[in-house]
Amino acid sequence: MTAIPQKRPPAPIRTEALEALLTDRGLVTAEAIDGLINRFVNDVGPMNGAKVVAKAWTDPEYKARLMADGTAAVGELGFAGPQGEHIVVVENDEKAHNVVVCTLCSCYPWPLLGLPPNWYKDPAYRSRIVREPRAVLAEMGLELDQDVAITVWDSSAENRYFILPQRPDGTDGLGEDELAALVTREAMVGVAKVHAPA
């Protein structure tokens, strides 16, 4: 008969217990844990990817380098590290829409986007986006015309896919920083478009 897991102490207490067991043995320090948390809360996140997008929109030579070798081009801006060994940039436009998933776990380009949001890790997204992408995108607020070709990228190896969204109309006068402020995490995974300021 299938064993059902027994009731365990709650996760916050088990986390405290595991940390205590490892710090007792001198294997980890609270400072190292704090440092890692701080890095992903404050230093690494979608603002990194947004800088890449804004630069690609305003500098055609950078964009050419980015499309040819994503890892090197994002490295020019200082973005590298775990879950960014090989970055592949895919461009969205009016006729072709790309969206990224990891059906097997939660692979995500950490150096550019930080840790994945809840929806990306959710069974509903992981299961359905490969099977009925147009319906899932509509559910998430992105209605695509029927003539837009949809490609879903399942990141099942160590390549990390990063979406270069389409630059919205009405943003000609904006500089890189202003453009970067418009670019959302969702647009860089391919579940949203970037919109001009209202």
Place this chain on the structure above:
Amino acid sequence: MDGIHDMGGTQGWGTVELDPDDPVFANDWEGRAFALGAMAGGLSGTNLDAFRHGLERLHPLTYLQDGYYGRWLACAELLLVDSGVLAQGAVDARARRLMGEDVEEPAQPEVNKPEYERGGGGSLRDIDDPPKFEVGDSVRARDVHVGGHTRMPAYIRGRAGTISAIRPAAVLPDATAHFTGEEPQHVYTVSFESTELWGAEAEPTTLNIDLFETYMEKR
């Protein structure tokens, strides 16, 4: 392995809820569980692929009920117990003590980390053999059912696709997760039509997925 983690195309999960203001960690413990999970590979002498396989080895109910960082915590514990860094039941006993229960903590076991050769840091490798497939080749994903770790999801098995890109070679997760070696291989992006995967009635879209060379055969 065929497990709860292999979610592509499975049904019944409900709608996708998008919260654009989703915080990185909703609760303090989740940040600490993330950090402990990120450190677990090094502390247990294992690796990234073993960590992913550890998540797959969790009981399906644990996988779902614990949530994302709860799963990382359970996986960190699993790898540390496997390697003898922690005793089976050590986390549970310490947690109960923290909750005021009078329980004995298990004795520290002998550390028994896996021994295997690594060819460098990270997962990408240079290999001498030329790629077996070229862009444009028609291939079929092998209909293999492995009991251990693999990065070929079930929904691709036996399906016909086309090589669309050759990516950098990488260690084979099926090997590294089990510490038998690295067996680096060429990796390809392979394109599948939605109708090949989900039947004639599927809306026409394209699915691109990264597959290791031995996951496929020419057709």
